[in-house]
Structures are given as C-alpha cells and as structure tokens.
Amino acid sequence: VAGRPKEEYGLEPQGLDEIRPGCYNVDERVKDMNAGGILGSMCFPSFPGFAGRLFATEDPEFSLALVQAYNDWHVEEWCGEYPARFIPMTLPVIWDAEECAKEIRRNAKRGVHSLTFTENPAAMGYPSFHDFDYWKPMWDALVDTDTVLNVHIGSSGRLAITAADAPMDVMITLQPMNIVQAAADLLWSKPIKEYPDLKIALSEGGTGWIPYFLERADRTYEMHSTWTGQDFRGKLPSEVFREHFLTCFISDHVGVQLRNDVGIDNICWEADYPHSDSMWPGAPEQLHEVLTEHNVADDEVNKMTYENAMRWYHWDPFTHITKDQATVGALRKAA
Structure with a gap:
C-alpha cells in the first residue's frame, strides 16, 4: 500500500499494475x-x-529448486545490482533441516549472513524449536557461518484473533504480540543455551514490550526453574536475551523511551516498506520527532539506525559510498 491514501487500504487482491513498481523492480525500489x-x-x-x-x-526436489532459484535471484540480481543498498537475506528449506543447513552454507560462501524463518514452525506442521535434534543441522550452520535467524511476525500464518467475528482492528492491534510468543519460545529453548554465538532477530515486533517481558522471564526463572529444570548457567534470562536477540521497531514511542532497558546494542529501526505500517516517504521526519522527544543522543541514534544492523549482518555500505552520500538529504537529492 506504499504511496496510497489510507482510505484505499483493504484486503482486496491486487495486481502488479496496482502497486508501486518499487515492490518488484529493483531500480524503482532504490528510487x-x-x-x-x-x-x-x-x-x-x-x-x-x-x-x-x-x-x-x-515434490522435495522441485521445492528445493524453487528456493534456490529465489535465493540466486535475490542475492545476485536484486542485491547484486546495488550492494551498497541491500542486505541479502535468503529463504530457508523449511521442510528439511539438513537441506536448510546446506543452503545456509551455500549462501554464506557468497556473503549472505541473514536467513528469514518462521516465528513458529510447529504451527506450520513442522517440529517445534524445542525439537533440538531435528533442527540441530540448521543451528550448527547458522552459528558456523555467523548467519542471523530472522523470525518475522505472522510468517507461520497464525496471527492472534480472538473470534471469527472480531473486528479486523483486533488482529492488527495484536500483530506484534505474535513475536512475543516467538521470543518466549526461543528464549526457553535448548539452542539458546547450547550456542553462545547464535543470533536471532525479532522482525517487525516492536520493542516497547521487551522490558516487562524480560522482567517476567527473570521472575519465571527465579520462581519456577527448580521444578521446570531450566538452567541458564549462572545468568539471568534477561542477560541471555541481550546476548542473542536483535529487536526491531517501526514506530514505537515507548520502546525509544525505554531503549536502555531493552539494550541499545540490540535495537534496529525498520521501514516496513511497502506494507501498511510503513511511514514512507516521511519516515525520517517522524523518527526524528520521536528521537528528539526522548533526548536520544547521537551515538544512540547511530546504533539504532545503522550501526547495529551493520554489525549484526556483516554489511558495510561505506565500502561503496561515502557517509556524505548516505544522508537523508543526499539520498533525496538523488531521487
């Protein structure tokens, strides 16, 4: 819906001629x-x-060919056209952990350090995050290649809805809560304890909920670990969370206000173009207003807007362009 007035939002199917070319044409996307x-x-x-x-x-062979064809196109054609503008992220072989691991390693050899994944494989009919042995090849490959697992809200197809006749506003309001469930699922899973270098990004889930979530996780550990058998090996769940998770926000006043309770090194701003939470093309102005309101220092702004992403994803656009060419003003002048 990028570029459309809010009055035109809805659930009606759209053809390519009804959406911005930037949704599917890389040159138009960069514009x-x-x-x-x-x-x-x-x-x-x-x-x-x-x-x-x-x-x-x-057909597993056909399915694998589809995934690899998409990944080849995305890495070589979409991202390859503009290496200073895109962080490559590949699809998983969701139905086969062994093949998924092979695909992670194949793409890592060409500089890919990001894998998109479901927030809840069990909801899709696959083993859950708690089936350690099944997913172990994937965890191994992620850690060996320093690839981030990006779990995106709603990717399992199961968003929260209270009743069949509930207004659509209920589901839209609860969308970020989907990632809260994923965060709990992963935080209490075995891979978090077995892989100190495992990196997970919570995509499009916001950040304002995290301080209470971490407080609740710590209290759960304190009150119940003796009978649930959880062992974070001398650390609190909140400490372990900050070692493993990157959190992302689009528009989140509370999250910015509580940024240091979340962890300033664990936050990225995201755009959501071309979807309906996006602030395009006025995102810089709206973000600046929130950052100013909460007295965010320049070094914190830099971390949330680009430095954390560069560090997590092994991506450095400044090997291709200068920082002077990367300002909002310079980019808009080039539009």
Whole structure:
C-alpha cells in the first residue's frame, strides 16, 4: 500500500499494475528508498511467504529448486545490482533441516549472513524449536557461518484473533504480540543455551514490550526453574536475551523511551516498506520527532539506525559510498 491514501487500504487482491513498481523492480525500489531517505534495506519475500512456505510442495526436489532459484535471484540480481543498498537475506528449506543447513552454507560462501524463518514452525506442521535434534543441522550452520535467524511476525500464518467475528482492528492491534510468543519460545529453548554465538532477530515486533517481558522471564526463572529444570548457567534470562536477540521497531514511542532497558546494542529501526505500517516517504521526519522527544543522543541514534544492523549482518555500505552520500538529504537529492 506504499504511496496510497489510507482510505484505499483493504484486503482486496491486487495486481502488479496496482502497486508501486518499487515492490518488484529493483531500480524503482532504490528510487523509492532515495525518496524516503533510506540508505539500506533487507527485503523479506512476500509472495512465497516470509518462510518460503509457498515453495514447500509435495515434490522435495522441485521445492528445493524453487528456493534456490529465489535465493540466486535475490542475492545476485536484486542485491547484486546495488550492494551498497541491500542486505541479502535468503529463504530457508523449511521442510528439511539438513537441506536448510546446506543452503545456509551455500549462501554464506557468497556473503549472505541473514536467513528469514518462521516465528513458529510447529504451527506450520513442522517440529517445534524445542525439537533440538531435528533442527540441530540448521543451528550448527547458522552459528558456523555467523548467519542471523530472522523470525518475522505472522510468517507461520497464525496471527492472534480472538473470534471469527472480531473486528479486523483486533488482529492488527495484536500483530506484534505474535513475536512475543516467538521470543518466549526461543528464549526457553535448548539452542539458546547450547550456542553462545547464535543470533536471532525479532522482525517487525516492536520493542516497547521487551522490558516487562524480560522482567517476567527473570521472575519465571527465579520462581519456577527448580521444578521446570531450566538452567541458564549462572545468568539471568534477561542477560541471555541481550546476548542473542536483535529487536526491531517501526514506530514505537515507548520502546525509544525505554531503549536502555531493552539494550541499545540490540535495537534496529525498520521501514516496513511497502506494507501498511510503513511511514514512507516521511519516515525520517517522524523518527526524528520521536528521537528528539526522548533526548536520544547521537551515538544512540547511530546504533539504532545503522550501526547495529551493520554489525549484526556483516554489511558495510561505506565500502561503496561515502557517509556524505548516505544522508537523508543526499539520498533525496538523488531521487
């Protein structure tokens, strides 16, 4: 819905001629990024689903070919055209942990350190995050290649809805809560304890909920670990969370206000273009207003807007362009 008035939002199907070319044409996407003052972007796949579930057919060989074809196109053509503007992120082989591991390693050899994944594999009919042995090849590959697992809200197809006749506003309001469930699921899972270098990004979930979530996790550990058998090996869940998780926000006044309770090294701003939470093309102005309201220092702004992303994803646009060319003003001048 990027560029459309809110009155035109809805659930009606759309053809390519009804959406901005920046949704599917990389040259047009960069023009829209320039117009919106956005230097870099990590693009999630819409039509195959954020975890590639559309490609999981009854024919494993055909399914693998689909995933690899998408990944080759995304890395070589989409991101390869503008290496200073895109962080490459590939699809998983969601139905086969062994093949998923192979695909992670294949893409890491060409500089990819980001994998999109479901927030709840069990909801898709696959083993849960707690089936350690099943997913172990994937965990091994992620850690060996320093690849971030990006769990995106709603990627399992199961968003919270209270009743069939509940207004759509209920589901839209509860969308970020989907990632809260994923955070709990992963925080209490075995991989977090077994892989000190495992990195997980909570995509499009906001940050304002995290301080209470961490407080609740610590209290749960304090009150119940003796009978649940949880052992974080001398650390609190909140400490372990900050070692493993990157959190992301689009528009989150409370999250910015509580940024140091979240962990300033664990926060990234995200754009959500071309979806309906996006502030495009006025995101810089709206973000600046929030940052100013909460007296965010320049070094903190830099971390949340680009430095954390560069560090987590092994991405350095400044090997291709200068910082003077990457300002909002310079980008818009180039639009």
